[in-house]
Amino acid sequence: QQQVKQSPQSLIVQKGGISIINCAYENTAFDYFPWYQQFPGKGPALLIAIRPDVSEKKEGRFTISFNKSAKQFSLHIMDSQPGDSATYFCAASIRGGTSYGKLTFGQGTILTVHP
Amino acid sequence: DAGITQSPRYKITETGRQVTLMCHQTWSHSYMFWYRQDLGHGLRLIYYSAAADITDKGEVPDGYVVSRSKTENFPLTLESATRSQTSVYFCASSDGRGSGKNIQYFGAGTRLSVL
DSSP states (O other): OOSEEEEOSEEEEETTOOEEEEEEEOOTTOOBEEEEEEOTTSOOEEEEEEOTTOSEEEETTEEEEEETTTTEEEEEESSOOGGGOEEEEEEEBOOSTTOTTOOEEOOOEEEEEEO | OOSEEEEOSEEEEOTTOOEEEEEEESSOOSEEEEEEEETTTEEEEEEEEEETTEEEEOSSOTTEEEOOSSTTBOOEEESSOOGGGOEEEEEEEEOOSGGGTTOOEEOOOEEEEEO
16 A cells, blocks of 8 residues: 655756656645655665645755645755755655654655766 | 664575564664665555554564664564565664654665575
């Protein structure tokens, strides 16, 4: 049962271009949506996160757009750089109750930025 | 070294053998998690723990056993390894308090091959 669906599986972008990765979720109880970045041979690391009370969050070149009614959120990487080449995972969790902050991850997107 | 460390980094074993993957964190985080990463599936939660002696099943617990006698350690045991358990395993920890509740910090992973 995949509660968070991520697309595309892989993405190739030229340096300076915009990278866009999309995710859709099913569980309306989710109230925290992070994106993790993973470089080869490393564990994932938190990149940026959003809560459903805002529609957009920007940190440097990275922006999350959130559409609560459509149950979708996306990551935009502006001015993509070769150093951004990595695997990106969207995730979702329920902050309260006994969820312990458990994360449900999307399938991942392998981003390659060509110089 | 401070942080979260996994050992071994690489392991090759045979079908039917018992294997234990180790995870150690120095932050005294309450919450710890085990994931497996497989292409096309993203990261799937195997087991998690809210504190010492408190553990619970995740999405894919079959064939795995965990224990947590000390806050800083969370070993994962494959009781009788199968080829389908060939994967990259990640351990993560989380503070579980305040704004940091949902931020998980990952180890570098253990690549396990079951022959």
